[in-house]
Amino acid sequence: MFDSTATNLSSRYAWNNLIGDQDAIRFLETAILPPYVNACRWFAGKARQQAGFRIQVVHEIAFLSDNQTDDKAFLFIVEAAYADGETERYLLPLSFVEAGHPDASSIAPKGILTRADFDQESGLVVDAIYDERFRQALYFNLAHQQTLDQTSGKLTFHRGKGLAVDDINGLITSRVLPVDSSNSALVFGVSDQGEKYFLKLYRKLFQETNPEVDLVSFLTEKSNFSHIPAYAGSVIWEQEGVPDITLGMMQRMVENQQDSWSQTGDYLNDFLYAVPHRLFTIREDVFDRVELLGRRTGQMHLALYDPDSGDPAFAAEPFTDDYREFIIRRFESLLERRYNLLIDNYTKLDPLAQSLAWVFMEAKEMIDEFVDDFRTRPLESLRIRIHGDYHLGQVLATGKDFIIIDFEGEPESSISERKIKHSPLKDVAGMIRSYHYAVSAKLFGSTETAGIEPDHLQRVSERWFKLIRDTYMDAYLETIGSPHPLFKNSNEVNFLLLVYLLEKAVYELGYEISYRPAWVKIPLKGIMDVIREIEKIRIADPTRNSELPLLQMGLLQTKKE
Structure with a gap:
């Protein structure tokens, strides 16, 4: 069971079974999320009197692996409540980077939520955008138009015309853009010749598809208007009986003076x-x-x-x-x-x-x-x-x-x-x-x-x-x-x-x-x-x-x- 006396997050469960440890989830909600989220540029509720954070829904995305391990990231849908006014929902993807992992030392400090121990395995709980494994999983699922069933609906990955056929198979290099804004920006296809794709991960969520995805996909798929970054794909959370929610969109990178x-x-x-x-x-x-x-x-x-x-x-x-x-x-x-x-x-x-x-x-x-x-x-x-x-x-x-x-x-x-x-x-x-x-x-x-x-x-x-x-x-x-x-x-x-x-x-x-x-x-x-x-x-x-x-x-x- 989770050790509430420890400074850092600790659980006898393995990371992949995190959602089964309700004490650990509660500690995340009360002790770790408030200071971390309030330090993030994408959180819009800093000026409001906060009543607390609650992890409303958890999605899972398995990492790509040759040894068939089941390492994964969790996509937390976090509900921010306030003393007055409506609650807000935010997307926070989390992954666990073991202490011995080659990329552990290169994780950006602003992406680290806490040190943690899961089933006696030490490491860092991080915003998953800073984890190369998560970025590769996002790209693979989008390029292959995957549908991932979840406990609450499903995640549907759409591929658009802007993603080149030659880039569908195989791994592709990626990085996080060091820009603080209301969303998070990832780029793919990093090389000496430039970068090919830009993925915007929407942080504040709305109970509808994002109008940007609607417009960019329409212009790319159904018109000859080429003066936009072409639509390369999107990530949608679908639930029966309610409008779809957009989690992210990928576009072609463009020359920019x-x-x-x-x-x-x-x-x-x-x-x-x-x-x-x-x-x-x-x-x-x-x-x-x-x-x-x-x-x-x-x-x-x-x-x-x-x-x-x-x-x-x-x-x-x-x-x-x-x-x-x-x-x-x-x-x-x-x-x-x-x-x-x-x-x-x-x-x-x-x-x-x-x-x-x-x-x-x-x-x-x-x-x-x-x-x-x-x-x-x-x-x-x-x-x-x-x-x-x-x-x-x-x-x-x-x-x-x-x-x-x-x-x-x-x-x-x-x-x-x-x-x-x-x-x-x-x-x-x-x-x-x-x-x-x-x-x-x-x-x-x-x-x-x-x-x-x-x-x-x-x-x-x-x-x-x-x-x-x-x-x-x-x-x-x-x-x-x-x-x-x-x-x-x-x-x-x-x-x-x-x-x-x-x-x-x-x-x-x-x-x-x-x-x-x-x-x-x-x-x-x-x-x-x-x-x-x-x-x-x-x-x-x-x-x-x-x-x-x-x-x-x-x-x-x-x-x-």
Whole structure:
């Protein structure tokens, strides 16, 4: 029986029979998991008042072996309970590395949970991702599309087109990427020529398939869109009567010079250095890159629009009343919280941000009227599955082209919400806002422009942004083609783009007020651009019977130089 007086884990059972020792399991839950899990980057519950951890389910994966031993890893599904709010579930694979094992000394310290003795065999209990035997077992099962029966359902390994036929049989080298994030990253096919495959092990689990697996597998298996890391496989926990749970996904590795946020920052350097000399400089290849990204975005959306796929999860849908009410409820709640934040923090803002904030708050009734218009306006455009969290940081620059990554969706949304179909213009709005951030952050945050009046920097950044925005949009719409079922006409494109731009900028505002007050002017300016366009719509529509006064845009007039 387990020795509760020992500092380390100790059991008379062998490691392979661990789950039969309830005392050892209890010790793991109460003494070992709390400090270890709280030290892990992937654990999202550090700031919450914790009520304890419980090992809810245990899966087993046998290691590959020539001598037919039954060494294995356990996939623990750990439930984290809190004093308030819902519990969370996390994936924690564990293995036992004997003291005499050749790899024992090379286990990363952050992967060691405890020293342990099992049936008088000493060693380390470790996060199994740091155990080469576990990584090989994962790869073998995926490459051979195995199904492993478990006491709770089964583990199903799917192989995708991205895994080369030549790599199905035989062992393949692997390592853990030394990157701390919300998931764990393993790479396979390590050689002097590079690495072939990237496996993301999802740590926080949701009672649904991960939207990233849905989208990447669909694009790889059912389209010709090649500007993503190709889907090579996934690990799914299947249980009868409940939705499947995604445990991991493998993709092809891609050449990566830098993400497009960094590349855009580099391209902005020439522009930045010219501003103090009152010069306006944009290199021609900047427009070429922006135009190419617009085309790739359009091609991605065309691939996701597949009326012949036969998959209801990817079938295009109209703008239903339920969808509109979902968007409106979310936006109105967001809007109310942002107004309150602005009021509470108004005196902390710089003069330019205060002026923008004032007009934003004065525009509340106009925004409410715009929301009502969205609720009732006839719309014939369609909704599809989209990227969902699209910005420059989600696009890798690969020399002369781009690769789009990270299809998990908005981090603060539930998995169900991330699978809701939207107009592709929601992705477009995200990229447009990202370009606005790129130039604004560069100009307002650089020493080269520190002595220049903020109102001048505002005008200069807007000129750059509008040129880039129009280049991106023109390339995107040209790629989509007109007419196209996704977009009824240009009026609907313009209207829906305003809806998503406003939602995105209002969302951004909360983060900046809370964490970067000096940047509040960036989302506020984005909101102001939408408000100006809304007012143009009001003025141009002779049938609109609105008693709202025009906005006092004179508050935003900057001095002429």
